[in-house]
Amino acid sequence: MDGLVELLVSPLGQGFVRRALAAGLALGTAGAFLGVFVVQRGLGLVADGLAHATFGGLALGLLLGATPDRAIWIALPFTMAVALGIQQLRRRTSLGGDVATGVFFAVSFAAGVMFLGLRGPRGVPVNVEALLFGSLLAVSPEALGVVALVSLLVVSVLLRVGPQLAYATFDAELARLSGVRVEALESLLLAMTALVVVVGAKTIGVVLVAAFVVIPAATAQILGRTLGVTLALAVAASLAGTAFGLFASYHLNVAPGATIILTLGAFFFLALVLRRR
Amino acid sequence: MSLALAARDVVVELGGRRVLDGVSFEVGRGEFTALCGPNGGGKTTLLRAALGLVPLAKGSIEVLGERPGRATAAVGYLPQTKSFSGSFPARVVDVITAARRGAWPFRVSGPERERAREVLARVGGEPLVDSPLGGLSGGELQRVFLARALVRDPALLLLDEPTAGVDGRGRAEFLDLLAGIAERSDLAAVLVTHNAAAVRRLADRALYLDGTLRAWGAPEEVLDREWVGTSAFSGHDHAAPVDARCEDA
Numbered sequence: 262m263d264g265l266v267e268l269l270v271s272p273l274g275q276g277f278v279r280r281a282l283a284a285g286l287a288l289g290t291a292g293a294f295l296g297v298f299v300v301q302r303g304l305g306l307v308a309d310g311l312a313h314a315t316f317g318g319l320a321l322g323l324l325l326g327a328t329p330d331r332a333i334w335i336a337l338p339f340t341m342a343v344a345l346g347i348q349q350l351r352r353r354t355s356l357g358g359d360v361a362t363g364v365f366f367a368v369s370f371a372a373g374v375m376f377l378g379l380r381g382p383r384g385v386p387v388n389v390e391a392l393l394f395g396s397l398l399a400v401s402p403e404a405l406g407v408v409a410l411v412s413l414l415v416v417s418v419l420l421r422v423g424p425q426l427a428y429a430t431f432d433a434e435l436a437r438l439s440g441v442r443v444e445a446l447e448s449l450l451l452a453m454t455a456l457v458v459v460v461g462a463k464t465i466g467v468v469l470v471a472a473f474v475v476i477p478a479a480t481a482q483i484l485g486r487t488l489g490v491t492l493a494l495a496v497a498a499s500l501a502g503t504a505f506g507l508f509a510s511y512h513l514n515v516a517p518g519a520t521i522i523l524t525l526g527a528f529f530f531l532a533l534v535l536r537r538r
Numbered sequence: 539m540s541l542a543l544a545a546r547d548v549v550v551e552l553g554g555r556r557v558l559d560g561v562s563f564e565v566g567r568g569e570f571t572a573l574c575g576p577n578g579g580g581k582t583t584l585l586r587a588a589l590g591l592v593p594l595a596k597g598s599i600e601v602l603g604e605r606p607g608r609a610t611a612a613v614g615y616l617p618q619t620k621s622f623s624g625s626f627p628a629r630v631v632d633v634i635t636a637a638r639r640g641a642w643p644f645r646v647s648g649p650e651r652e653r654a655r656e657v658l659a660r661v662g663g664e665p666l667v668d669s670p671l672g673g674l675s676g677g678e679l680q681r682v683f684l685a686r687a688l689v690r691d692p693a694l695l696l697l698d699e700p701t702a703g704v705d706g707r708g709r710a711e712f713l714d715l716l717a718g719i720a721e722r723s724d725l726a727a728v729l730v731t732h733n734a735a736a737v738r739r740l741a742d743r744a745l746y747l748d749g750t751l752r753a754w755g756a757p758e759e760v761l762d763r764e765w766v767g768t769s770a771f772s773g774h775d776h777a778a779p780v781d782a783r784c785e786d787a
Binding site: 302423425427428430434435437438440441485486488489490491 | 589590591607610615617620621622623625626627628629632633636637639640641642643644645670
């Protein structure tokens with residue numbers, strides 16, 4: 262038993278692991294909380310689309326001369342604009358959310374590839390693999406501050422508007438009749454998703470960040486009978502998956518983003534099995 | 539008599555089509571009005587316009603002296619089609635409490651649970667209080683949504699084909715329920731229905747709507763018109779071929 266504890270605790274002796282764990286837990290909490298509303302509204306694919314739009318935003322930032330760390334300040338408005346574009350396309354046309362997302366997803370990603378190509382030989386060298394798959398173990402104290410601030414902001418806003426957002430998620434029309442501002446809340450939800458996805462893309466990567474939003478929420482949805490329980494389960498799954506995945510990555514010497522998402526995936530399939538019983 | 543609902547020269551256009559054309563009528567407080575007519579006649583649109591969910595192209599509607607959408611706390615609404623998310627982790631007590639609060643309850647207090655039980659008891663649904671919404675039958679769901687509509691003690695009840703999707707026995711029980719509710723002297727109600735028996739039993743007055751208001755008056759007067767009987771009533775809600783003959787459920 263002592264050996265197991267030692268195995269888990271020993272990586273925490275190193276500052277970069279502590280920062281990675283703190284960033285992962287903060288992002289996991291915000292992502293899971295947000296994810297419950299995103300998944301319930303059938304916007305899981307939108308989270309994925311926004312993650313890929315982030316790649317376009319980061320690449321635009323690099324084209325404009327920003328460093329990889331500062332490029333998120335260009336990626337943020339870019340991704341929010343894409344989020345609002347998806348929302349407007351869903352509202353104003355008969356196209357489904359999946360089609361709107363698919364169009365923006367492909368166009369943003371292609372734009373990102375083009376922006377990277379347009380930088381020319383004098384651009385800051387960029388590790389595209391790090392953009393796509395992130396670098397949780399390389400989180401700087403400054404980046405950790407941004408992640409913590411964003412997570413705190415998202416959780417605070419969700420605690421404030423959660424009851425109205427939940428009502429609008431259950432039934433938009435009945436909520437509207439009770440005076441809930443359904444459209445404004447949906448815009449807020451998409452903006453917060455864009456925020457978490459952009460910050461998360463920098464730490465666990467464009468390809469994996471949507472899973473951070475979707476999988477814990479989907480796991481909790483399988484098991485939760487009430488919204489309160491579902492939220493608690495989503496956050497618990499996310500925190501446990503992040504911690505376990507990070508320690509596993511340390512000992513296996515593989516990318517933490519992958520082990521975290523694989524752990525979250527294992528929780529999801531375990532939930533499916535538990536439900537059948 | 540003060541009015542629960544007043545529509546004056548109401549015109550509604552949806553998708554370029556005129557669905558309601560110059561509709562005017564009044565519902566007094568405590569009056570039970572049945573709204574009949576063929577499919578596509580604008581009955582649901584009229585209810586939705588009264589709730590502020592559909593904009594008026596012309597005319598005006600006053601609900602309890604307010605513009606549509608303003609007096610929502612005093613209006614109970616039972617929609618024809620349930621549009622809630624089936625995967626949402628909702629129990630019956632949550633749905634009823636949400637209608638009372640105007641926000642989803644992350645935690646239901648003791649008094650709120652008691653109120654939910656009380657209003658469910660009025661519609662014969664008390665054992666359902668902790669049931670997940672997703673597991674309910676069509677009839678149980680209608681009871682829950684009727685309880686939801688009643689939880690704030692409304693002055694006006696808008697019921698859109700409340701027995702749609704309910705089997706024969708359930709329809710009869712549901713009509714008994716509505717009859718009990720209709721006895722409350724200060725409660726006004728507008729009932730959209732294809733059920734002639736419901737109109738005869740419950741309504742003080744019937745309106746026949748087919749884009750325009752084509753007939754109104756005492757239920758028997760409206761139902762006995764030859765052209766009404768063959769075009770709007772099938773004996774039950776939302777399952778009728780347009781030309782079905784009138785039959786009582």
